[in-house]
Amino acid sequence: DVKVTQSSRYLVKRTGEKVFLECVQDMDHENMFWYRQDPGLGLRLIYFSYDVKMKEKGDIPEGYSVSREKKERFSLILESASTNQTSMYLCASRPGTNTGELFFGEGSRLTVL
Amino acid sequence: GENVEQHPSTLSVQEGDSAVIKCTYSDSASNYFPWYKQELGKRPQLIIDIRSNVGEKKDQRIAVTLNKTAKHFSLHITETQPEDSAVYFCAANQAGTALIFGKGTTLSVSS
Numbered sequence: 001d002v003k004v005t006q007s008s009r010y011l012v013k014r015t016g017e018k019v020f021l022e023c024v025q026d027m028d029h030e031n032m033f034w035y036r037q038d039p040g041l042g043l044r045l046i047y048f049s050y051d052v053k054m055k056e057k058g059d060i061p062e063g064y065s066v067s068r069e070k071k072e073r074f075s076l077i078l079e080s081a082s083t084n085q086t087s088m089y090l091c092a093s094r095p096g097t098n099t100g101e102l103f104f105g106e107g108s109r110l111t112v113l
Numbered sequence: 114g115e116n117v118e119q120h121p122s123t124l125s126v127q128e129g130d131s132a133v134i135k136c137t138y139s140d141s142a143s144n145y146f147p148w149y150k151q152e153l154g155k156r157p158q159l160i161i162d163i164r165s166n167v168g169e170k171k172d173q174r175i176a177v178t179l180n181k182t183a184k185h186f187s188l189h190i191t192e193t194q195p196e197d198s199a200v201y202f203c204a205a206n207q208a209g210t211a212l213i214f215g216k217g218t219t220l221s222v223s224s
Binding site for chain 1: 114122144155156157164204207208213217
């Protein structure tokens with residue numbers, strides 16, 4: 001069964017803290033994605049990766065960075081968290097075809113105080 | 114890059130009625146158009162998708178239509194049931210790019 005696991009379901013951080021959101025998939029998928037979900041704004045693409053050590057900016061990369069050192073793991077990093085980064089973060093993965101179903105994790109709800 | 118517009122943002126229907134959600138996309142090179150359903154507190158899950166070489170696709174009570182010339186596609190749900198209540202997202206992309214989603218439609222089915 002397809003599985004995308006996000007390490008933290010709920011996090012509370014303070015402004016200025018460095019935050020790591022981890023995502024692991026066990027399906028040997030080449031492609032991994034980070035989206036941010038806010039009410040009324042849908043799912044907005046932050047960063048994605050098509051291969052190890054490779055990354056591409058999405059529509060809203062400002063204030064974020066990513067790391068993909070291993071094929072199964074894709075990390076989202078907030079270098080200095082701000083209150084406007086309070087949101088639900090969804091990780092997803094997809095096999096190596098260019099289009100096709102995205103498999104989502106359960107999400108990480110981050111609150112920045 | 115791709116931009117996907119989705120309407121309406123909310124939709125309320127009576128059980129047994131039909132529901133239609135519409136999306137438009139901007140990039141004529143996009144060739145893959147999926148629809149995701151997200152129930153409250155759960156992750157989005159694919160319910161149906163269509164590729165640009167097909168004009169319509171059906172799966173039981175749900176169907177998707179695609180008009181490439183007008184760059185719009187629609188989700189049709191017939192005989193709605195309370196369990197159809199959820200947020201629905203359309204999306205679009207082409208080979209080599211990431212999926213870009215619409216802002217979502219909250220569907221409420223009352224019995």
